[in-house]
Amino acid sequence: MSIEARESLVSRLSFQDAQSKSDLLNPDLTSTDLIEVLLEITALTPGLEITAVRTDHHPDGYLGVHSHQAGRAVDCWPLNSPKAGDYQDENGMRFQQFLKALQKENLVAQVGLGGAANTVSNRNLLGQLGFEDDGEDHVHIGV
Ligand SMILES: [Zn+2]
Numbered sequence: 001m002s003i004e005a006r007e008s009l010v011s012r013l014s015f016q017d018a019q020s021k022s023d024l025l026n027p028d029l030t031s032t033d034l035i036e037v038l039l040e041i042t043a044l045t046p047g048l049e050i051t052a053v054r055t056d057h058h059p060d061g062y063l064g065v066h067s068h069q070a071g072r073a074v075d076c077w078p079l080n081s082p083k084a085g086d087y088q089d090e091n092g093m094r095f096q097q098f099l100k101a102l103q104k105e106n107l108v109a110q111v112g113l114g115g116a117a118n119t120v121s122n123r124n125l126l127g128q129l130g131f132e133d134d135g136e137d138h139v140h141i142g143v
Contacts, residue, residue, distance in 0.1 A: 001032035009035055012042045014049040014084035020074075023053040030054060030071045033107045033143040038074065044101050045094075047079030047086065051138050066109045066142030075114070075138040090116045090137075099125050102141060112140030
């Protein structure tokens with residue numbers, strides 16, 4: 001995965017923390033699998049806000065190889081537009097389509113639902129891929 005691909009990806013994302021952006025630009029800190037999945041997912045959603053990547057996330061080695069600590073996870077929330085904060089409704093059809101798109105990605109190993117995202121219907125939709133995540137409202141994607 002080239003630096004150009006990483007730059008193209010970060011130009012499509014919104015960030016809550018500048019460290020998330022620099023982590024995604026750094027091949028030593030984030031895996032190419034993660035970049036590949038995010039490139040595919042951002043092509044399918046009007047916007048995606050990244051809430052944490054690696055440097056700005058607490059150690060989560062308990063998730064094993066698919067963790068933030070290993071550079072193989074992001075926390076995020078899908079958007080209705082490229083505008084930061086224009087969050088999709090966790091009970092809406094678009095949000096479910098976002099989860100379904102993650103399910104179709106072969107590289108996605110785990111999808112955590114945190115806070116408001118952790119609804120019964122979202123959990124049911126993800127099946128074994130999904131887990132109840134700690135913390136604030138977010139969707140955790142681990143590859
Ligand atoms: Zn996470």
